[in-house]
Amino acid sequence: MGMSAGYYLAKRGLKTLLLDAFDPPHTEGSHHGEPRLIRHAYSGGPAYISLALRAHRLWDELEGESGEQLLEARGVLNMADPEQYSYRTRAKEAAGFGIPVEMLDAVEVRKRWPGINLPDHYEAMYEPTAGYLYSEKCVAAYRRLALAAGAELLPYTPVERIAVEAGGSASVHTRSGVFHADRVIVSAGAWFWALEPFVKLPIRAVRKAVGWFEAKEELFAEQRFPGFTFGGPGGGYYGFPSIGGAGVKIGRHDGGNEWRPGEPLEPFGSYSSDEGDLRSTLEAYMPQAAGKLLRGAVCKYELTPDESFIIDRHPEHPGVLLAGGFSGHGFKFASAVGEILADLAEKGKTGHDISLFALARFDKETVA
Structure with missing residues (x-):
C-alpha cells in the first residue's frame, strides 16, 4: 500500500x-509468494465492489506504464457449502455493477473442470473476468x-x-x-x-502457511484452470492453478497462529497442520492436485476484529x-x-x- x-x-x-x-x-x-487473487464480485457490499473495479483499472494502467504483465484475467471459481455460505447476494450486487458472474451447480463445475470433485449439494460462483496478480x-x-x-x-x-x-x-x-x-x-x-x-490499532498478526503441490498439468495448468476459493466444514481456502508448472498453490484463510513482529516466524512444517490442512482439502476436493509437496512457505495476515x-x-x-x-x-x-x-x-x-x-x-x- x-x-x-x-x-x-x-x-x-x-x-x-x-x-x-x-x-x-x-x-x-504480506506481499511475497505471489500470486494474489483479484475478484470483483466481492463480499462486504458496494464499497468493496467499486473499490475492486477501480483497482483493476489501475492495475491495467500500471501494466501499460511498466510494460510488464502484472495481472492474469483467467477467472476465479468460488465454491461453498450453501448451508454455510451462499453467493446469491454477492452475485446480485455484482450484477448491479455490470460484473459478469455465473452461478453453477456441482454438476456443471465438475463438467467444466474435471479436476474438481465438488459434493453434489455445493454451489459455485464463477467470475470470468477475475484472476490473479503477480504481487x-x-x-x-x-x-x-x-x-x-x-x-x-x-x-x-x-x-x-x-x-x-x-x-x-x-x-x-x-x-x-x-x-x-x-x-x-x-x-x-x-x-x-x-x-x-x-x-495503537486493533490489529493482530497471524502466521499463515501456503503450499505448492504437484498436480496433473492437463487438468490444473494455468491455461485451463482458474483461481479458486473453497468454503466448507473444514474451513476457508484459496488457491491458484499450476503456473509455469510450479504446482497448485493453496492456502487457508481462517485459522493460523498468532505472531508478534520481531519474534522468529516459525518455518513451514513447524506444525503438522501446515501441510496437513492443505493436503486434506486438496484430497477432498481436488485429489489429482494432492501430489508431492513441491514448496512450502509462511506469510502473515494482519487482522482487524471485523477483517x-x-x-x-x-x-x-x-x-x-x-x-x-x-x-x-x-x-x-x-x-x-x-x-x-x-x-x-x-x-x-x-x-x-x-x-x-x-x-x-x-x-x-x-x-x-
Whole structure:
C-alpha cells in the first residue's frame, strides 16, 4: 500500500520519501509468494465492489506504464457449502455493477473442470473476468516508476518514532536520521505495534502457511484452470492453478497462529497442520492436485476484529494517515488504496467511499 501511494504522490509531482525497514519487494511483509487473487464480485457490499473495479483499472494502467504483465484475467471459481455460505447476494450486487458472474451447480463445475470433485449439494460462483496478480512484480513496478518520477527510497530504515508538532508538521525518527513532512502515511502492516503509543490499532498478526503441490498439468495448468476459493466444514481456502508448472498453490484463510513482529516466524512444517490442512482439502476436493509437496512457505495476515481495512486519519493528528489491517485479502486493492492515500495526502479528501474503513467503528479506547 505504501509503495503504491508513493508512486501516485511522486507521479503528481509531490516531494515523496519512502521509508522501509527492509528492501521491497521482500519476504517480511504480506506481499511475497505471489500470486494474489483479484475478484470483483466481492463480499462486504458496494464499497468493496467499486473499490475492486477501480483497482483493476489501475492495475491495467500500471501494466501499460511498466510494460510488464502484472495481472492474469483467467477467472476465479468460488465454491461453498450453501448451508454455510451462499453467493446469491454477492452475485446480485455484482450484477448491479455490470460484473459478469455465473452461478453453477456441482454438476456443471465438475463438467467444466474435471479436476474438481465438488459434493453434489455445493454451489459455485464463477467470475470470468477475475484472476490473479503477480504481487512481487507489482511492488517492484511501483518502486521503479515511483523512483523514476522523483521519489526517494531509503531501504533498511525502520521508523522508530513519529512525533507531531503543535503546528501539525511531523517528524519521523529513524536510525538514519530525522525526516520532516507536512503529511505522513503509515502503512506498517503487522509492525504497527512498534509505533505505540503514538498509534495503537486493533490489529493482530497471524502466521499463515501456503503450499505448492504437484498436480496433473492437463487438468490444473494455468491455461485451463482458474483461481479458486473453497468454503466448507473444514474451513476457508484459496488457491491458484499450476503456473509455469510450479504446482497448485493453496492456502487457508481462517485459522493460523498468532505472531508478534520481531519474534522468529516459525518455518513451514513447524506444525503438522501446515501441510496437513492443505493436503486434506486438496484430497477432498481436488485429489489429482494432492501430489508431492513441491514448496512450502509462511506469510502473515494482519487482522482487524471485523477483517475489514483501516484507511483513516490519525484520531489526534489529521496530517498522519493510517492504512492497515488488510486482513489477508487486501493486496488486490493496493492500487486503489494507494490512490486514496495520495488523494488524502494531497487534497485532504477522496472521491472513493471509505466510510467502511473508518477507525470510529472500533472502540475508541483501542485506537487512541
